[in-house]
């Protein structure tokens with residue numbers, strides 16, 4: 079993987095022509111399936127700087143807070159919504175002709191919003207659900223994560239985004255979940271833009287590259303101990319992160335086409351998971367035993383649980399109104 083996504087990243091940086099993606103993204107006008115070249119470069123810049131910069135992530139902090147409170151209230155029995163969105167930003171950039179070198183038309187706006195929905199929502203939601211499932215299957219890890227929340231935050235208030243960096247164990251839980259359940263197990267296919275020799279093999283231009291992040295995450299030659307075992311503590315005192323620098327853990331890909339939503343995706347998973355674990359105690363219904371929890375996968379645009387997760391929640395905060 080390092081040879082392809084680092085040494086020869088500049089060669090394997092395009093995407094193959096796939097009819098389905100061409101149809102859903104208005105002729106590959108988004109970022110995810112655009113072929114490598116000036117259009118992708120401009121769109122990616124636009125996407126990264128205008129929609130996913132740290133400043134924009136910060137700007138939507140309140141919305142995420144409202145949404146997560148909404149989820150908690152919904153589980154408690156009330157529900158709530160929000161009417162703000164990214165569309166305002168994109169439309170005003172279109173009108174001001176200030177979109178990093180691309181002429182935005184309505185189709186490119188629809189394609190880019192589709193990128194955000196398709197690449198951004200199911201991925202983070204599915205990853206959070208895998209994390210909650212693994213914790214329900216491993217009650218000791220669940221207890222440890224809740225104890226950390228108790229010590230860092232206490233039961234008198236909800237989790238705030240500024241707490242997230244302090245939640246070391248929770249972050250290890252997320253890494254371990256994404257190791258075992260990368261929601262895009264084969265990443266997104268790449269295509270080479272020129273002939274190249276990799277490890278003495280000639281790989282012709284337009285070859286399709288598929289990287290199996292799922293298999294790497296479970297490879298006994300890469301991971302110490304039993305790689306099939308869910309053990310967040312394997313990341314204690316380890317430098318391995320999720321940013322595409324460590325090729326044994328690449329759920330967000332790596333190289334120049336690494337996921338631009340990585341920060342936002344991670345922040346969403348951390349916040350949702352932390353909030354759910356902090357606000358509620360969770361148990362399987364009807365006295366079911368954790369070891370019976372079915373962890374089967376269903377292949378799709380993202381790999382999600384084959385069976386729904388049914389869980390019983392009990393509110394645990396001292397706070398009545400969020």
Ligand code: HEM
Pocket residue numbers: 109110111112122193194195197198199201202205260261262265266267268329330331332333334335336337338339340342343344347
């Ligand atoms: C758990 C959350 C997420 C996961 C696991 C994930 C995973 C991935 C992966 C594996 C790739 C392909 C990388 C490569 O080819 O090396 C990718 C690309 C992409 N992701 Fe994400 N993603 C997540 C969240 C998001 C979010 C929140 C957004 C935006 C709102 C987003 C937008 C994109 C886009 C636009 C691309 C294509 C980039 C390009 O081709 O240049 N993703 N993502």
